[in-house]
Each structure stands twice: as C-alpha cells, then as structure tokens.
Amino acid sequence: MVVDKPSGWTSHQVVGRVRRLLGTRKVGHGGTLDPMATGVLVIGVGRATRLLGHLAGRDKSYLATIRLGQATVTDDAEGDITDQPGASGVQAEAIRAAIVPLRGRIRQVPSAVSAIKVDGKRAYARVRAGEDVVLKAREVTVRRFDVLDVRAHEVDGIEVVDVDVEVDCSTGTYIRALARDLGSALGAGGHLTRLRRTRVGPWTLAETCPVGPDIDELTVRSLDEVVPEAFSTVTVDDEQANDVRHGRRLRIQLPGLTAVFDRNGTFLALYTPDGETSVADSVFAPATGG
Numbered sequence: 001m002v003v004d005k006p007s008g009w010t011s012h013q014v015v016g017r018v019r020r021l022l023g024t025r026k027v028g029h030g031g032t033l034d035p036m037a038t039g040v041l042v043i044g045v046g047r048a049t050r051l052l053g054h055l056a057g058r059d060k061s062y063l064a065t066i067r068l069g070q071a072t073v074t075d076d077a078e079g080d081i082t083d084q085p086g087a088s089g090v091q092a093e094a095i096r097a098a099i100v101p102l103r104g105r106i107r108q109v110p111s112a113v114s115a116i117k118v119d120g121k122r123a124y125a126r127v128r129a130g131e132d133v134v135l136k137a138r139e140v141t142v143r144r145f146d147v148l149d150v151r152a153h154e155v156d157g158i159e160v161v162d163v164d165v166e167v168d169c170s171t172g173t174y175i176r177a178l179a180r181d182l183g184s185a186l187g188a189g190g191h192l193t194r195l196r197r198t199r200v201g202p203w204t205l206a207e208t209c210p211v212g213p214d215i216d217e218l219t220v221r222s223l224d225e226v227v228p229e230a231f232s233t234v235t236v237d238d239e240q241a242n243d244v245r246h247g248r249r250l251r252i253q254l255p256g257l258t259a260v261f262d263r264n265g266t267f268l269a270l271y272t273p274d275g276e277t278s279v280a281d282s283v284f285a286p287a288t289g290g
Contacts, residue, residue, distance in 0.1 A: 004208040005041040030055040039197030058201030066179040069160035071189030075111045075176035087161040087188040092150040098185040107137040144168035231259040247280040
C-alpha cells in the first residue's frame with residue numbers, strides 16, 4: 001500500500017498502526033520520512049516486505065519550504081537555532097543562482113541528525129548524546145531543484161526569506177542538507193520548515209490512502225496488481241513458470257531486473273540477467289511439484 005504519512009508521526013509509528021489494523025507483524029516501509037515530513041510512504045505487508053529494498057532505491061520528489069536567515073542543529077524546524085544572521089537583502093535572483101551548483105550530480109554531506117550509522121550507532125543518537133558528528137560526503141543526483149515562490153518576512157525580529165521549492169532527486173538525498181547548503185552559500189544560514197514527499201518511483205500522492213489515529217480501515221493492493229507499475233515484466237510458459245517457482249535459471253535474456261509472471265497473471269519472482277540467461281533475485285511464489 002502507499003500511504004500519506006501525517007506530520008508528527010515517525011515512519012515506524014505508521015508501520016505500527018498498519019500492523020494493528022491488519023493484525024500482522026510482517027509490515028515494513030520503503031524509505032524513512034522525518035516526523036515533520038508528510039507524504040508518500042510505501043508500505044509492504046507479508047511477502048511484499050521483500051520488495052521494499054528494491055523500491056527504497058527509486059527516485060523521489062518533494063515539495064519543501066526553506067527558511068533563509070536561520071540555521072538549526074537539525075537543519076530543519078525541529079532543532080534549536082544555532083545561528084541567525086538574517087536574510088536581509090537576499091534577493092530571488094541570488095537564491096536561484098545559488099541553487100545552480102546544487103543541481104546535478106553533487107557531493108552532499110548528510111545532516112548530522114540523520115539515521116546514518118557511525119560505528120554501529122545512529123548519527124542522531126550520537127548528536128543527542130552530545131557528540132560532534134561530521135558525516136562523510138556522498139554522491140547524490142538532484143535532477144530538479146526549482147524555486148516556486150519567495151517570501152520575505154520577520155520572525156522574532158529577524159528578517160528571513162521563505163523559499164518554496166520542488167525537488168526531484170536520487171535516493172539518499174537529504175532535502176534538509178540542500179536547505180543548509182543553500183543558506184550557507186548565501187551567507188544567511190538555512191533550514192527546512194516544510195517537507196512533503198510527492199513521489200516514490202512510480203507512485204504519487206494520487207495513489208495514497210490516509211493513515212492515522214482516526215483511520216480504522218486500509219486498502220491493501222495485491223502484488224499481481226502493483227508489481228507491473230514498478231518493474232519491467234515478462235510472461236513465461238508453464239514449464240518455465242515451474243522452473244521459476246524453484247528458483248532455477250531461465251534461458252532467456254532480460255534487459256535488467258524484471259518481474260516474472262505466469263500465463264494466469266500471477267507474480268512469481270524477480271529475475272536479473274546473467275549473460276545470455278537470467279537468474280533468480282527473489283522468488284515469491286511457493287514451489288510446487290516438478
């Protein structure tokens with residue numbers, strides 16, 4: 001299922017709510033959203049949890065608001081302010097110019113308050129324990145980073161500029177870090193005040209269902225239905241389907257990771273190319289005789 005995560009909930013809390021509603025422990029999510037953030041969160045139930053690793057790596061899209069003029073310890077509105085030089089005189093043209101180097105394939109240092117592990121411990125846990133954490137830069141791709149609106153106003157006597165943006169990016173990109181780096185480039189400091197994920201791979205907000213304390217029913221879609229939306233597919237004959245159910249090599253060439261279906265439209269497995277043949281990545285259909 002694809003849910004619209006509410007603000008103030010952790011991704012783990014959403015999983016817990018789904019577990020209670022569906023009466024099963026085998027539930028997971030495909031890509032963490034910060035508690036402040038809302039939007040598209042892919043949930044796997046039962047055997048679908050085995051797909052989540054593949055789905056978490058898909059490109060994502062976001063709508064966000066960046067506040068220039070203040071920096072915070074978390075690079076978002078949930079953290080304490082560490083510096084507030086203000087954004088007096090920062091114009092829309094300068095903002096757009098500072099965004100240009102943040103597009104494309106870039107080296108990004110993730111926010112210190114993140115779920116990345118450092119020597120086996122989450123970075124955010126080390127920061128909360130008082131440690132000074134500096135994470136290594138990693139390569140990410142920002143395919144779109146566009147300004148939608150720019151608004152100047154005062155917050156507690158400090159002139160700030162709020163910038164609404166739209167971002168398309170590779171997995172592993174931190175929008176909070178983009179806000180921090182934009183503010184740094186402008187000499188004003190910056191942090192995220194709003195974040196809404198609008199897309200994960202093929203799924204957008206249009207496909208989401210709500211989840212929260214007042215929701216008591218969820219719609220779960222079958223793998224047979226949703227897998228073709230996310231993967232290339234191939235249909236095999238009965239003999240090949242039997243081989244697939246046993247995880248055997250297929251003597252067919254595939255363009256890449258491909259979902260294999262039988263002639264009845266049942267999803268059987270994910271296969272990956274291996275020379276002129278293909279091998280099983282993950283088998284989902286139970287083996288039957290033969």
